[in-house]
Every structure is written in structure tokens, then in C-alpha cells.
Amino acid sequence: MSVELVVNKVGRRVPTVVNNREQAPFLGVGAYEPDGRKQAPPIRSCRDYPASGDKRVTDLKAALKKCGIADGMTISTHHHLRNGDAVALLALRAAAELGVKDLMWFPSASFPCHEPVIELMDQGVVHHIEGSMNGPLGEYCSRGKMRGMGVLRSHGGRWQAIQDGEVHIDIAVIAAPSADPFGNADGSHGPSACGSLGFALADSIYADHVIVVTDNLVPFPCIPWQIQGNNVDYVVEVDSIGDPAKIVSGTTEITKSPDRLLIAEYVARFLKEAGIMRDGFSFQAGAGGIALAFVEFLKKLMKEAGVKARFVRGGSTKYLVDLLKEGLTDYILDGQTFDLAGVESIARDPRHVATSPFTSYNYHGKGNFATLVDAVVLGATEVDVDFNANVNTHSDGILLHGIGGWQNCLFAGCTILALPSFRDRIPVLVDQVTTMTGPGELIDVVVSERGIAINPRRTDLLDRLKGSKLPIRPIQEIKEEVERITGGPPAKASLTDRPVAVIKWVDGTVLDTVWQLQE
Amino acid sequence: MARSARKTTSRRGEAGPQGDDVRSDLHVAVELTGSGGLKIELASKVGALYGGSIHDAAEHVLTALGVSDARVTIDDKGGLPFTIAARVEAAALRAGAEPKGDPRPERTVARSGPSPRDRLRRSRLYLPGSQPKFMINAGIHRPDGVILDLEDSVHPSEKDTARLLVRNALRCVDFIGAERMVRINQLPLGLEDLQAVVPEAPDLILLPKTERPDQVLVVAERIRQISAQAGDGHPIWLMPILESALGIENAFAVATADETVVALTVGLEDYTADLGVVKTQEGAETLFARTRLVNAARAAGIQAIDSVYGDVGDEEGLRAWAMRSRALGFEGMGCIHPRQIEPIHEAFAPSAQEIEKALKIVAAFQEAEAKGLGVVSLGSKMIDPPVVLRARRLVETARRTGLIPQDAPAQDKSGA
Numbered sequence: 046m047s048v049e050l051v052v053n054k055v056g057r058r059v060p061t062v063v064n065n066r067e068q069a070p071f072l073g074v075g076a077y078e079p080d081g082r083k084q085a086p087p088i089r090s091c092r093d094y095p096a097s098g099d100k101r102v103t104d105l106k107a108a109l110k111k112c113g114i115a116d117g118m119t120i121s122t123h124h125h126l127r128n129g130d131a132v133a134l135l136a137l138r139a140a141a142e143l144g145v146k147d148l149m150w151f152p153s154a155s156f157p158c159h160e161p162v163i164e165l166m167d168q169g170v171v172h173h174i175e176g177s178m179n180g181p182l183g184e185y186c187s188r189g190k191m192r193g194m195g196v197l198r199s200h201g202g203r204w205q206a207i208q209d210g211e212v213h214i215d216i217a218v219i220a221a222p223s224a225d226p227f228g229n230a231d232g233s234h235g236p237s238a239c240g241s242l243g244f245a246l247a248d249s250i251y252a253d254h255v256i257v258v259t260d261n262l263v264p265f266p267c268i269p270w271q272i273q274g275n276n277v278d279y280v281v282e283v284d285s286i287g288d289p290a291k292i293v294s295g296t297t298e299i300t301k302s303p304d305r306l307l308i309a310e311y312v313a314r315f316l317k318e319a320g321i322m323r324d325g326f327s328f329q330a331g332a333g334g335i336a337l338a339f340v341e342f343l344k345k346l347m348k349e350a351g352v353k354a355r356f357v358r359g360g361s362t363k364y365l366v367d368l369l370k371e372g373l374t375d376y377i378l379d380g381q382t383f384d385l386a387g388v389e390s391i392a393r394d395p396r397h398v399a400t401s402p403f404t405s406y407n408y409h410g411k412g413n414f415a416t417l418v419d420a421v422v423l424g425a426t427e428v429d430v431d432f433n434a435n436v437n438t439h440s441d442g443i444l445l446h447g448i449g450g451w452q453n454c455l456f457a458g459c460t461i462l463a464l465p466s467f468r469d470r471i472p473v474l475v476d477q478v479t480t481m482t483g484p485g486e487l488i489d490v491v492v493s494e495r496g497i498a499i500n501p502r503r504t505d506l507l508d509r510l511k512g513s514k515l516p517i518r519p520i521q522e523i524k525e526e527v528e529r530i531t532g533g534p535p536a537k538a539s540l541t542d543r544p545v546a547v548i549k550w551v552d553g554t555v556l557d558t559v560w561q562l563q564e
Numbered sequence: 565m566a567r568s569a570r571k572t573t574s575r576r577g578e579a580g581p582q583g584d585d586v587r588s589d590l591h592v593a594v595e596l597t598g599s600g601g602l603k604i605e606l607a608s609k610v611g612a613l614y615g616g617s618i619h620d621a622a623e624h625v626l627t628a629l630g631v632s633d634a635r636v637t638i639d640d641k642g643g644l645p646f647t648i649a650a651r652v653e654a655a656a657l658r659a660g661a662e663p664k665g666d667p668r669p670e671r672t673v674a675r676s677g678p679s680p681r682d683r684l685r686r687s688r689l690y691l692p693g694s695q696p697k698f699m700i701n702a703g704i705h706r707p708d709g710v711i712l713d714l715e716d717s718v719h720p721s722e723k724d725t726a727r728l729l730v731r732n733a734l735r736c737v738d739f740i741g742a743e744r745m746v747r748i749n750q751l752p753l754g755l756e757d758l759q760a761v762v763p764e765a766p767d768l769i770l771l772p773k774t775e776r777p778d779q780v781l782v783v784a785e786r787i788r789q790i791s792a793q794a795g796d797g798h799p800i801w802l803m804p805i806l807e808s809a810l811g812i813e814n815a816f817a818v819a820t821a822d823e824t825v826v827a828l829t830v831g832l833e834d835y836t837a838d839l840g841v842v843k844t845q846e847g848a849e850t851l852f853a854r855t856r857l858v859n860a861a862r863a864a865g866i867q868a869i870d871s872v873y874g875d876v877g878d879e880e881g882l883r884a885w886a887m888r889s890r891a892l893g894f895e896g897m898g899c900i901h902p903r904q905i906e907p908i909h910e911a912f913a914p915s916a917q918e919i920e921k922a923l924k925i926v927a928a929f930q931e932a933e934a935k936g937l938g939v940v941s942l943g944s945k946m947i948d949p950p951v952v953l954r955a956r957r958l959v960e961t962a963r964r965t966g967l968i969p970q971d972a973p974a975q976d977k978s979g980a
Contacts, residue, residue: 303701303705303901303902303903304701304704304902306903307704307705307902440612440613441612441613468642469587469588469609469610469641469642470588470610470613470614470642470643470644471610471613471642494701494704495704526738529672529738530644530700530738531614531644532614532617532621532644532645533617535610535613535614536612536613536614536615536616538612538613539612
């Protein structure tokens with residue numbers, strides 16, 4: 046199979062057709078103009094749904110059958126249950142038992158618990174995956190074993206693809222920690238509570254058919270209804286939607302590594318010295334070890350300076366919840382909830398608000414929250430001397446991570462990548478990233494244990510940090526120091542010319558290609 | 565982490581840790597075969613990126629040792645080149661290879677200039693000599709000194725490897741301006757340590773469990789001998805560690821035993837054990853030893869450096885200890901974790917009020933000197949010469965620690 050490739054705006058070779066659909070190459074940030082109208086599901090009538098509001102059917106197999114499941118359809122699931130999710134496999138295995146073939150699985154993200162999908166691909170039940178792939182699934186794809194091409198999208202990009210009609214969902218299967226027989230569903234209550242259900246919202250609005258699966262059926266009304274029953278066709282009760290211990294962690298732990306703590310401390314001091322940490326500011330930090338520690342350091346500086354934030358964006362954790370409780374932020378706008386403290390807070394505190402990729406991240410909307418955030422602290426596997434970054438593949442080219450909200454967050458006022466300059470012997474600062482997930486023009490600062498590099502485009506930040514005691518250094522200089530430590534630059538990943546997956550930009554254009562490994 | 569067995573047969577040797585939790589290190593097994601050439605079998609988590617380089621590094625060491633026939637198995641978890649070289653060399657020597665040739669890795673950090681005898685020694689970070697992963701980033705935490713430890717943090721069965729790791733680290737790890745110290749073992753083992761590390765020009769050697777001046781002299785003489793052969797004239801200072809009642813009694817004699825002794829320090833765990841008392845957080849039981857040490861050091865004109873604070877999680881306790889330590893006359897203390905460095909630097913720094921007052925005194929002194937007055941006065945108060953001396957010393961410390969600009973004349977800040 047030969048694939049036609051073009052070179053896009055950032056010099057990456059990308060395919061023009063992916064899974065039989067024509068693609069636009071990345072044209073530059075903000076250069077692509079969409080047209081047309083949004084996609085819409087078919088019109089339904091109350092006439093066809095029980096007036097009692099009871100949409101329950103006996104099991105998933107029955108529900109899938111009623112949805113008219115057929116070969117080649119697209120089935121979507123969601124990752125708010127993270128590595129504890131049982132529902133995706135229940136749905137795909139039910140489809141297998143019905144003898145269906147060649148499905149496209151469209152998860153909002155996959156986790157190690159989804160490894161058995163490999164068997165379903167080997168059996169022909171699943172044709173390919175459009176969604177994040179890591180661990181064994183990432184390796185399966187990277188070794189060219191998947192029949193179709195992988196498509197990796199950001200959380201915002203997934204909403205954009207659904208809304209713009211790039212991906213047509215035949216059946217959405219939504220795991221719900223609480224639901225009523227009408228299909229109203231909520232993530233913040235129940236034995237498998239996970240917090241927000243934002244990742245499933247687009248699917249509930251745009252899919253042809255929607256099945257809600259719950260292990261905690263409550264009488265109508267299920268409050269709050271993060272998912273509206275008016276969009277739901279069927280409700281299925283199961284014993285368990287997942288393993289609560291793996292859905293949220295009991296506590297999220299701050300890193301103990303002195304090197305990572307130093308990075309976190311540099312980030313906090315940078316925000317202060319750059320004048321970003323001021324009364325009424327906003328920031329976002331994920332649940333990685335460095336990001337959590339950064340919040341603790343920043344909190345200390347905020348208290349000393351007597352300033353508070355207007356809002357912080359999660360991935361919420363205990364550390365963000367503490368800021369809210371101590372009055373150091375007015376709101377948490379939460380995309381997903383990482384620990385028990387976060388789940389409890391979102392269920393009880395009206396200032397802890399569940400958001401969706403539509404409000405936070407969708408690039409084809411009338412604005413989104415990501416651009417309103419003053420500073421965001423992210424990680425990456427590689428950053429190059431032009432500040433381009435990779436979060437998707439290892440330096441050896443194997444798929445490692447999904448994009449998550451990472452690309453969407455790059456639009457914040459100040460985008461900071463906080464990372465070690467090398468891991469074991471593998472340089473993180475490199476000449477050219479193996480895979481491009483984010484163009485350097487949107488990445489403002491790289492904070493490592495060996496120095497802080499400010500993107501030369503941000504002359505304002507360079508000016509504000511003049512005379513600082515922080516170790517501000519050119520990125521090239523830090524990269525060269527790392528290579529002296531690691532014994533020279535690493536060998537290039539050895540890859541074939543066959544695309545196995547593409548990295549989408551937030552506007553649906555193709556930013557880069559993941560190539561099959563050379564074995 | 566499993567410890568490797570030493571010399572399972574006379575012709576086979578192993579070195580380095582094994583297991584899933586190993587990071588930035590490797591395990592090497594060398595079997596001298598007598599024929600068939602060098603066969604290197606490599607499994608590495610960074611193999612796709614650095615496989616060739618690891619292979620070359622192993623071959624370089626073995627060739628230098630004159631090993632031409634061996635079966636070598638390397639299980640690498642991202643070890644850096646200086647670690648790879650040390651582990652391969654240790655495994656080959658344990659297999660029975662002759663220690664000959666020059667198997668040292670190429671020097672990748674420039675030799676540092678001489679370390680001033682009275683340089684700042686507020687913090688010195690202990691790094692176990694057998695754990696290269698802690699050495700790599702030690703410098704970024706900006707301690708005044710790093711101690712590559714060959715003594716108590718190294719298991720007796722690992723002394724040989726640690727010596728090679730420390731030697732290679734002195735050649736290849738950039739400690740970013742920190743004074744490079746090595747704690748050798750007690751004599752006579754310590755003399756073998758000197759043979760390995762002195763040619764790499766460390767800045768300072770710590771002598772553990774020192775009790776008598778002759779122990780200092782033996783070490784100082786040996787360093788001079790080795791340095792004369794290596795011949796680069798880099799000064800290597802000595803810091804004896806007093807860790808017993810006898811050591812404390814002989815503090816002044818030890819401090820003045822050799823001109824290269826620049827500081828005295830104390831090991832309180834061993835000292836309290838020697839007294840048969842329990843070490844407490846307040847430290848009343850060690851007060852005598854510590855004040856005695858300060859007095860002896862001052863009398864000898866060298867620095868007094870305190871012990872370590874053992875509870876890494878207790879930052880407040882550390883700060884309190886360090887403040888008391890400075891009040892007693894110590895100029896620094898040891899660190900067992902990088903996060904202890906900053907609190908120690910802060911505790912040993914003069915306060916803003918102290919600096920302000922000292923600057924005023926120095927300014928008044930300069931003014932009196934300029935006018936040819938024999939008596940220094942500030943406002944209505946007469947200032948005694950020792951007060952002036954203390955103020956000048958404090959201003960000097962403030963300059964060196966960046967609390968006031970290097971070139972600012974005292975008058976500018978005096979407000980006078």
C-alpha cells in the first residue's frame with residue numbers, strides 16, 4: 046500500500062489520505078479556515094421512546110443490537126475511568142459476541158487496562174483505533190500491526206473532529222458512575238465516582254446512538270446531569286463499570302526527587318519574577334510530579350505576596366482543592382479529576398466546576414478557556430532547539446502517550462514546559478524532535494534542572510527576567526551541556542517510510558506522522 | 565537492589581546493581597575466556613540510541629587492561645559513560661584481569677583552578693561513592709562542596725568499585741563550581757583510596773575518625789608523594805573528622821598537624837556512641853565536643869564545620885540546628901540531601917540587620933582611619949578593635965554570599 050505524502054508548513058512529511066478520508070496538511074497556527082456547518086445527529090421523536098422515561102434494556106448486547114450495530118461502524122468510549130475502566134472492553138466484547146467485524150474504536154484515550162483490544166484487532170473485530178495509544182497498544186501500532194492508521198487528537202481536537210463531521214460516531218457507549226433510567230448521567234457520585242464526564246459530552250450530542258452504562262442506577266432525576274438523558278437512547282445496568290482503586294488515586298503524591306523539586310521551584314519563581322503571578326491571575330497544572338510540586342511552591346509565593354488566583358484549571362488534585370479551600374483561588378475549572386480529594390470537592394463545592402473539551406479546548410468554537418489562562422505548566426518527552434515539542438513518541442519512535450489537553454493548552458498566555466534535561470541517558474533537549482506534537486512558536490519557556498530557556502520570540506519575558514538570579518540560558522547551550530553528559534547526541538530512531546499514525550493539530554490538519562519501526 | 569556476588573569463579577567477575585528499579589546504572593559480568601576474542605552481549609534500555617557507544621566504552625576499558633579474550637554481558641539501565649567504564653573495569657578486575665594500562669575514561673570536565681584555603685564551606689553534600697545516579701545532578705543544587713564518599717555509605721564489598729566510580733566522576737562529572745571533596749576510608753584502606761583519587765586532583769580530602777595528629781601527617785605525606793608523581797601542583801586540602809572522645813581531646817593538635825588542614829569537622833553519631841549517650845535533637849550531649857572543636861579550629865586559624873542533620877523531612881528542625889550551629893561559631897555543616905542545602909545557606913547567612921550594623925561599623929572604622937583617629941566611634945559609642953574585626957569578617961561573608969554587591973563600598977550602604 047503506497048501512501049501519498051506532502052510536506053507541511055513545519056517541514057514534516059504527512060499523508061494526504063488517512064483511513065480513506067482526505068486530509069489537509071498543517072498550514073501554520075491559525076492559518077486553516079474551516080467552512081460548512083456542524084455535523085448533526087438524525088432527528089428523533091419522543092414517539093419512539095417510552096413515555097415512562099424508562100430506557101433500560103437488559104444488557105449491552107441487547108442495546109448494541111437495538112442500535113443496529115453492523116460491520117465497519119464506529120464505537121466511542123471515554124477515559125474518565127482511566128486505568129480502571131471496564132466499559133470499553135464490555136462494549137467491544139459484546140460486539141464481538143454479536144459477530145461484528147471491522148469496527149473503528151474511538152476512545153477519548155486508551156489506558157494499559159485496554160491491552161486486550163489487541164486480541165480484538167487480531168480477531169478482526171476492531172479494525173483500527175483513532176485515539177491515544179500507549180504501552181502494548183502503542184507498540185502494536187508502531188510495529189505496523191494495526192490494519193488502519195492511528196489518529197491522535199487532542200481533547201479539543203476530538204471535539205472538533207466530531208463536531209466538524211471528520212469522525213462520525215455510530216454508537217457512543219458512556220460509562221456513568223450514576224445514572225437514572227431516562228439516561229441522565231453524572232460522574233461525581235456513586236461507588237465508581239470519577240468527577241467530571243466532560244470527555245463524553247460531544248459523543249452524547251453528536252452520535253447517532255447513545256448508550257449509558259452504569260453500576261449505580263438512581264431514580265429520576267440524576268443530579269447533576271452532566272450528560273442529558275434527552276440525548277440517550279438506552280440505559281444498561283452492570284455490576285461494575287470499573288475498578289475504583291484505578292479510577293482515581295487515593296492521594297496524588299508530590300515528587301520526592303530533588304532534581305524535579307528544583308525544576309518545580311524554578312517554575313514558581315519564574316511566574317513570580319515574570320509578573321505573571323499577580324492578583325486575579327490564572328494557571329493550569331497537570332497531575333505529573335513536577336506540576337504538583339510546582340503548585341505547592343507557587344502557593345507559598347502567593348501567600349507571601351498576598352495574591353490569589355481568579356481561577357485554576359485542572360486536572361484537579363488535592364493540591365488545587367487546597368488552594369480553593371484556603372481562599373487562594375475563586376474557582377477550579379475542572380477537565381478531569383485525578384484523586385479522591387478532587388472527586389469529593391467537585392461533588393460538594395459549587396466553586397469547583399466541571400468543564401468539557403467544548404468550553405475549554407475546542408478550536409472550532411467561538412473562543413475557548415485555554416486562551417484565557419495566564420500560564421500553563423506542561424511536560425514533554427522531547428523539546429528541540431526551536432522549542433518544538435514531542436509528547437507522543439519515545440526518542441526511539443515508539444508511541445508512548447496521547448496528546449490529551451496538551452496541544453490545546455499551548456494557547457495560554459505563557460506556556461511552560463517543565464522537564465528534566467535528560468532522563469537516565471536519554472536527552473530530552475534535542476536538535477530536532479522525533480515527532481512534532483506542538484510547534485515551537487507556541488512554547489514560551491522550557492524549565493529544566495540545568496537552566497531556564499526563554500523562547501527568543503518572547504522578548505517581553507526576556508526583558509522582565511533580566512538581572513534575575515534564576516539560571517536563564519539559551520536552549521542551545523543547555524542542549525550542548527546535556528550532550529556532554531550523555532556522551533554525545535543519541536542515534537536517530539530507526540524508522541521505515543510507512544506511516545502508522547498521524548498527529549492532528551487542534552484544527553484538524555495533519556501536523557506530523559508516526560512511522561513504522563525498522564525491525 | 566540486589567548486590568552482586570564478587571568473583572563467583574576465579575575467571576569471572578561481576579559488578580553493578582541488577583533489578584527493575586535500577587536507574588542510570590548497569591550490571592556487568594566479565595568472563596575471561598583465554599581465546600575467541602571479545603564477545604560483548606548488550607541489553608540496554610537506551611540501546612537504540614546509545615548501543616554503539618556502550619559497546620565502544622566497554623571495549624576501550626578491556627583493551628586498556630589488556631583483556632583480549634572475554635565474554636562480557638551488560639545489562640544497562642541508562643548508565644552514563646563514566647559509570648559504564650567503572651563497572652566494566654571493576655568486573656574485569658574482579659574476574660582476575662591485571663590492573664595495568666590506563667583504562668580511565670577520557671576527561672570530559674576541565675580541571676578546576678585551585679580551591680582557596682578559606683573558601684566558603686557552608687554546605688557539603690554527601691554522595692555515596694557507589695551510587696553514580698546521585699552524582700550526576702549534585703552540582704545543580706549549588707552546594708559549596710560535594711563529598712564523594714568512599715567510607716560509611718559504601719558497603720565493604722563495594723569499596724573497589726566505588727573507588728573507580730569516584731575516580732571517573734572526578735574526571736567526567738561537572739559539579740558546577742562546588743568544591744570537590746573525597747572522604748577516604750580509615751587507614752590503611754584510605755591510602756589505597758588516595759592512590760586512585762589524588763591524581764584526579766580533588767580539592768579536599770576528608771579523614772574519617774581522626775584521633776591523632778600523626779594520622780593526618782601520614783595522609784598529608786602520601787598526598788604529597790602522589791601529587792609529586794602526578795605533578796600538577798593542584799592544592800589538596802585536608803578536613804579531619806573528629807568522631808571520638810579522644811579525637812575531641814586532641815582537636816588542636818589535629819588542627820595544627822599539617823599546613824594543608826583547612827577545617828575541622830565532627831561526626832556526632834560515632835562521638836555519642838563513643839560516649840555511650842543518646843544523640844538528641846537539642847544536642848546538649850554534644851555541646852562540649854562542638855564548642856571545643858570550634859575553639860581549637862579558631863586557635864589554629866582554620867574553619868570549624870558542623871556535623872549533619874539527620875532528619876531530611878524536618879526542614880524547621882534543620883534550620884533551628886543550623887542557626888544554633890552558626891551561633892556557636894561553626895561556618896557550615898554537612899548535607900545528606902540536596903533539599904537541605906538552601907536552608908543551610910540561609911541559616912549561615914548574616915541577617916539584614918547584622919549586615920547593616922556591620923557596614924556602619926566598617927564605615928566608621930574607615931572614616932576614623934582616614935582622619936588618622938586612633939579611636940573608632942559610632943554615634944556616641946566607642947567601638948573596640950575586636951568588634952571592628954568581627955564586622956569586617958561579616959561584611960566579607962556577606963559579599964562572598966552575594967548578599968551585598970562585590971564592589972559596593974561600605975559607605976554606600978551605611979546610611980552614614
